[in-house]
Each structure stands twice: as C-alpha cells, then as structure tokens.
Amino acid sequence: MLIFDKVSAGYGQSPVLFDLSFDLPGASVSTLLGKNGMGKTTTIRTIFGLTDRITGDVVLNGRRINGLPPYQIARMGVALVPEGRQVFPTLTVVENLVATSRDSTARARAAGVQSIFELFPRLEERKGSYANLLSGGEQQMLAIGRALMTRPRFLILDEATEGLAPTIRREIWAALKRLKEEHYTILVIDKSLKPLCKLGDHHNILRKGEMVWSGNSQELARPDGKAMALLGV
Numbered sequence: 001m002l003i004f005d006k007v008s009a010g011y012g013q014s015p016v017l018f019d020l021s022f023d024l025p026g027a028s029v030s031t032l033l034g035k036n037g038m039g040k041t042t043t044i045r046t047i048f049g050l051t052d053r054i055t056g057d058v059v060l061n062g063r064r065i066n067g068l069p070p071y072q073i074a075r076m077g078v079a080l081v082p083e084g085r086q087v088f089p090t091l092t093v094v095e096n097l098v099a100t101s102r103d104s105t106a107r108a109r110a111a112g113v114q115s116i117f118e119l120f121p122r123l124e125e126r127k128g129s130y131a132n133l134l135s136g137g138e139q140q141m142l143a144i145g146r147a148l149m150t151r152p153r154f155l156i157l158d159e160a161t162e163g164l165a166p167t168i169r170r171e172i173w174a175a176l177k178r179l180k181e182e183h184y185t186i187l188v189i190d191k192s193l194k195p196l197c198k199l200g201d202h203h204n205i206l207r208k209g210e211m212v213w214s215g216n217s218q219e220l221a222r223p224d225g226k227a228m229a230l231l232g233v
C-alpha cells in the first residue's frame with residue numbers, strides 16, 4: 001500500500017530522515033517505534049508532503065506521491081489523526097464529525113456519524129457537547145471519528161493513546177482492532193508496547209532518522225531481543 005524507498009527529508013536545511021526504506025502492507029496494522037525525537041512524526045509528515053527536500057520515492061498504491069499537498073493525499077484515501085487531538089473546540093461532537101464528511105447527502109452524513117457512534121458509544125452520549133468540554137480521551141475519539149468520516153482506507157495515528165486514562169486507552173485499542181477486522185490499513189505511533197504487540201502485524205523502529213529494525217510482534221516482544229534494547233525497555 002505504502003512504500004518508502006530510500007527516502008530522505010527534513011526541515012529547511014536540517015536533514016532528519018536518512019535513506020528510509022520500509023513497506024506498509026495493505027489491510028494490516030504497522031507501527032513506527034522509537035525513542036523521542038527519532039523521526040516518527042517527521043516520517044508521517046513526509047507522507048503528507050509536509051517536510052522539505054524529500055528525495056527517494058514515497059509510493060502510495062503504486063503512485064509516487066513525493067511532495068504532493070496534504071489534500072491530495074487525503075483524496076487518495078489517507079487520513080491522519082495528528083498528535084494533540086485536533087478538533088474544533090466550539091463545534092459540537094456531531095458538528096465536528098459532519099465537518100469532515102465527504103458525503104454529499106444528509107442521509108449519508110448521518111449514516112457516517114452513526115457508524116462513528118457504533119465505534120465509540122461514549123461519543124453518542126456526548127453528541128451535543130462542545131468539543132472543548134470533552135475529556136482528553138473523548139477528544140481523541142472524536143479526532144479518530146473525524147478522520148474516519150473522510151472514509152479513508154488508510155488511517156494514520158500519531159500518539160494514539162498518549163496521556164489518556166487506561167479505560168479510554170482500552171476503548172481506543174478496541175476500536176482500532178475493529179477497524180483492522182474491517183480491513184483498514186493502519187499505521188500507528190504509540191509508546192504502549194503491549195497493545196501494539198497485540199494489534200500490530202509489522203513493527204518498524206527508527207533511530208536518529210534511520211530505520212534500524214523491522215519485525216513482527218513475536219520478534220518485537222522478545223525480552224532479550226534487539227528491538228527492546230533499541231527502545232530502551
């Protein structure tokens with residue numbers, strides 16, 4: 001689905017990613033792991049053409065997408081849930097969801113909202129609340145809901161459950177599991193290795209902008225393995 005082939009990129013004149021090569025297969029869950037500042041967010045920004053001096057090939061469904069603007073990537077079925085839960089604070093839950101819908105009829109939009117409520121029943125209970133009155137976890141659910149309203153096939157989450165209460169985290173992991181069962185392609189960045197091992201199929205570790213390890217959940221979880229050493233666990 002998505003291939004990085006010897007991709008380098010950075011900010012202004014500062015290089016951050018170096019010759020990054022990896023492959024995110026469709027209809028599966030991949031992760032990007034690594035300590036702070038290793039280039040995970042920069043990799044995601046590069047998918048959306050939001051970094052500078054991109055070289056190599058970023059290929060989505062067979063098409064080279066280097067440097068295409070974010071709206072074109074979104075149109076190709078990729079949705080991003082960025083770090084920091086970006087929702088419209090002064091819109092209600094329903095208004096936030098409808099705002100990102102691409103459906104042309106009110107009926108289709110309503111069906112889209114309903115499918116988000118099925119995924120996150122907690123949001124239905126708060127459907128008339130302004131987003132700024134939601135808890136951090138509810139805002140994250142809403143941010144995921146907003147991304148899903150664009151009807152993507154590829155969902156990218158940066159810091160999916162960072163700083164959230166354990167019960168909310170469990171609900172978000174359960175929702176991602178359901179999306180996986182519905183054959184979404186998912187790329188997730190998070191620090192919680194246990195749920196990532198359960199959910200993820202392919203894991204990739206970045207260190208100083210280089211891909212230094214890739215493997216499956218069994219390999220990642222090996223207590224004496226290289227992955228754990230790279231992650232400092």
Ligand SMILES: Nc1ncnc2c1ncn2[C@@H]1O[C@H](COP(=O)(O)OP(=O)(O)OP(=O)(O)O)[C@@H](O)[C@H]1O
Binds near residue numbers: 011
């Ligand atoms: N807008 C920016 N301009 C210049 N340098 C940046 C910018 N954003 C990030 N960097 C630098 O790029 C490097 C990689 O940062 P990035 O945010 O991609 O790391 P990360 O692995 O996602 O870390 P974290 O887990 O802390 O979010 C860091 O050295 C960071 O200082």
